[in-house]
Amino acid sequence: MEKKPFITKEQAESIIEKFPTPFHIYDEKGIRENARKLKQAFAWNEGFKEYFAVKATPNPTILKILKEEGCGTDCSSYAELLMSEKCGFKNPNIMFSSNDTPEEEFRYAKEIGAIINLDDITHIEALKKVGIPETVCCRFNPGGKFSISTTIMDNPGDAKYGMTREQIKDAFLQLKALGVKEFGIHSFLASNTVSNEYYPTLSKILFKLAVELKEETGVHIGFINLSGGVGVPYTPDKEPNDILVIGEGVHQAFDEILVPAGMGDIKIFTELGRFMLAPYGHLVTKAIHEKHIYKEYIGVDACAVNLMRPAMYGAYHHITVLGKEHEPCDHTYDVTGSLCENNDKFAIDRKLPKIDMGDILVIHDAGAHGFAMGYNYNGKLKSAELLLREDGSILEIRRAETIDDYFATLENYWDLI
Ligand SMILES: *Cc1c(COP(=O)(O)O)cnc(C)c1O
Numbered sequence: 379m380e381k382k383p384f385i386t387k388e389q390a391e392s393i394i395e396k397f398p399t400p401f402h403i404y405d406e407k408g409i410r411e412n413a414r415k416l417k418q419a420f421a422w423n424e425g426f427k428e429y430f431a432v433k434a435t436p437n438p439t440i441l442k443i444l445k446e447e448g449c450g451t452d453c454s455s456y457a458e459l460l461m462s463e464k465c466g467f468k469n470p471n472i473m474f475s476s477n478d479t480p481e482e483e484f485r486y487a488k489e490i491g492a493i494i495n496l497d498d499i500t501h502i503e504a505l506k507k508v509g510i511p512e513t514v515c516c517r518f519n520p521g522g523k524f525s526i527s528t529t530i531m532d533n534p535g536d537a538k539y540g541m542t543r544e545q546i547k548d549a550f551l552q553l554k555a556l557g558v559k560e561f562g563i564h565s566f567l568a569s570n571t572v573s574n575e576y577y578p579t580l581s582k583i584l585f586k587l588a589v590e591l592k593e594e595t596g597v598h599i600g601f602i603n604l605s606g607g608v609g610v611p612y613t614p615d616k617e618p619n620d621i622l623v624i625g626e627g628v629h630q631a632f633d634e635i636l637v638p639a640g641m642g643d644i645k646i647f648t649e650l651g652r653f654m655l656a657p658y659g660h661l662v663t664k665a666i667h668e669k670h671i672y673k674e675y676i677g678v679d680a681c682a683v684n685l686m687r688p689a690m691y692g693a694y695h696h697i698t699v700l701g702k703e704h705e706p707c708d709h710t711y712d713v714t715g716s717l718c719e720n721n722d723k724f725a726i727d728r729k730l731p732k733i734d735m736g737d738i739l740v741i742h743d744a745g746a747h748g749f750a751m752g753y754n755y756n757g758k759l760k761s762a763e764l765l766l767r768e769d770g771s772i773l774e775i776r777r778a779e780t781i782d783d784y785f786a787t788l789e790n791y792w793d794l795i
Pocket residue numbers: 431433434452454475476566569570605606607608649650651652653746
């Protein structure tokens with residue numbers, strides 16, 4: 379599908395007068411429309427809820443927009459739990475799906491009434507210490523290979539997450555004996571799937587498991603959490619997932635497996651991150667350097683600290699040169715950042731229109747796992763995050779880091795040197 383920026387060159391130029399590049403910008407209208415479509419896709423399930431994976435875009439303004447659209451949050455750490463709580467998410471609208479979890483984080487999750495999703499059977503010991511909640515979810519890992527696997531996540535058999543089939547039964551029995559009243563099942567088997575089949579395939583596995591576990595343990599299973607993994611097409615040759623088709627596929631599996639087992643009251647939860655935000659965020663950057671050696675390089679003022687996915691996964695992110703949307707892509711460039719790392723390239727051998735210094739580049743699909751994965755290597759600072767509101771105005775929803783932020787953790791050390 380053709381990739382069109384949600385801002386024009388004129389808009390970008392006027393934004394840059396106030397907020398210098400590089401920055402991330404999010405499209406409120408796109409976020410809201412997509413969230414509504416997801417809700418519509420699962421409207422057949424009365425208890426459906428999307429728990430937005432905070433780690434994808436941990437910004438309070440984004441969380442508030444999603445809250446207004448009826449979403450909860452899915453958290454993986456203390457900071458994310460705290461952010462959700464501060465944004466007004468309340469029991470039972472916070473899910474805590476973490477792994478290798480410190481006991482203090484379980485304690486805090488319990489305190490704020492988050493639904494705790496246990497990654498491992500040994501974590502039951504931690505729950506005994508912080509208090510057994512009424513509702514507990516367990517994360518399942520079926521092992522082996524999964525038919526729809528991608529490069530970001532290993533096959534289930536090689537992934538560190540979740541419990542085996544024997545363990546999850548054992549965990550349910552132990553938790554039942556400890557007084558847990560309601561159970562959930564969670565699983566995350568493939569990341570960034572661009573296929574309408576992922577959720578339906580996963581839900582068949584989890585629905586069958588739910589029927590078996592109910593028979594084997596006698597517990598009440600209240601919800602099934604399909605987690606994240608519905609992806610977006612980063613390359614223009616792919617078609618986006620049709621969430622309505624996906625929702626209908628899960629509906630069919632539900633009617634085939636759960637309803638005949640008398641389990642038609644089960645709520646379906648999702649924990650999407652990328653699908654909710656990726657297409658609705660751009661990283662906006664300026665061309666500041668041009669270099670001709672063995673290849674043609676365009677240096678921009680953003681680098682991998684602003685968007686790590688290309689460096690980390692070799693991920694493709696589409697690039698639009700604003701104002702040159704209709705010019706022929708007759709130049710081949712590597713588009714690079716300034717890190718002292720040769721993998722700091724937003725694009726390699728990319729066909730683009732001729733780029734002039736000062737041109738504004740939009741790097742697409744940066745709304746999830748973009749700013750969030752930022753770091754400070756080479757003393758680089760994290761950019762601002764802006765919101766393009768529905769009325770066309772711009773709101774700064776996180777300021778850019780300053781050099782004082784960078785040195786803040788050294789405050790007490792200057793005296794020592
Ligand atoms: C990362 C993550 C998500 C979100 O994944 P997306 O691919 O962004 O949809 C959901 N749940 C858990 C437990 C995760 O770790």
